[in-house]
């Protein structure tokens with residue numbers, strides 16, 4: 001008799017991971033001396049952990065610190081340091097008791113979703129969107145509701161879109177800056193949406209993972225100001241520590257204990273040694289700000305040169321390190337287009353279908369957090385490939 005396979009097995013792939021595999025294979029097969037593959041597919045800073053963070057981990061290991069489980073919500077000192085970060089960066093009072101250290105932002109999502117929503121509940125989000133939002137909700141039996149957004153709203157939802165929803169969703173995920181478009185909600189629009197959530201009884205989940213990576217407007221945090229909101233953040237992007245797998249939640253009072261119980265059962269704790277490193281990362285501002293200066297230069301170089309290379313329909317690039325490119329004049333199959341770009345131009349980018357299943361056939365995402373010299377070289381390579 002056939003054995004049952006659960007709904008979780010239906011989760012679609014996170015396609016960028018497949019592009020990474022293809023780009024690794026292409027790089028490994030290059031003959032010696034050939035120009036390398038330019039990696040613009042992945043949202044992973046090329047810089048690695050700041051020196052002070054790595055050294056803190058080394059010191060703790062050399063001192064023989066037994067790296068055991070921590071409390072489910074993380075090391076007390078790290079939670080206090082994160083709370084202080086809200087005071088320093090935003091002038092916001094956040095109690096350390098509301099901070100939960102998680103296994104990356106990725107580990108924060110199932111905790112937040114399980115605590116805040118029930119199977120069958122619908123949770124709205126802009127499309128294009130970060131694929132795991134929808135895939136995790138679906139795996140948990142919840143229903144992602146996609147709000148198709150376009151350049152006229154900076155790829156972000158509006159109150160009018162939310163008011164049109166019937167039934168009213170149980171939750172709304174906002175990300176500003178967002179992935180893949182790199183765009184932000186204007187502050188007044190963010191406030192209006194938050195106010196609508198309050199009125200409509202919709203739980204706001206604010207993914208603030210790209211805070212600190214903005215090139216104009218500086219976003220406010222939802223943590224202190226919006227009652228009931230759940231804030232997700234991580235050490236992966238601004239802090240350049242993807243592989244250390246540390247993120248955090250700032251929880252509203254009513255979800256603190258439920259999330260703690262879930263965290264105890266699902267993860268026990270985030271990795272201890274990585275928590276030690278994460279705490280030290282707050283003292284590495286100079287190095288982190290130097291990284292951002294590099295992103296700013298790469299962003300400027302790409303915005304200046306990509307149009308001449310044939311990519312002239314780009315998102316405004318308010319923050320994060322992504323350019324969302326409309327390539328509808330070049331292809332209606334972004335998967336095949338990205339495969340050819342990798343094979344023929346040696347440039348890896350992510351097809352838009354990862355982020356927007358239908359409309360994404362005409363889009364791709366360039367990530368510019370890789371080495372600055374590579375980002376500067378990319379437009380000329382693309383221009384040559386497209387015969388410009």
Ligand SMILES: Cc1ncc(COP(=O)(O)O)c(C=O)c1O
Nearest residue numbers: 043104105106130179234236247
């Ligand atoms: C919008 C967004 N949220 C969450 C994550 C997950 O980050 P983490 O590495 O902290 O799990 C990513 C990673 O790319 C992201 O782009």
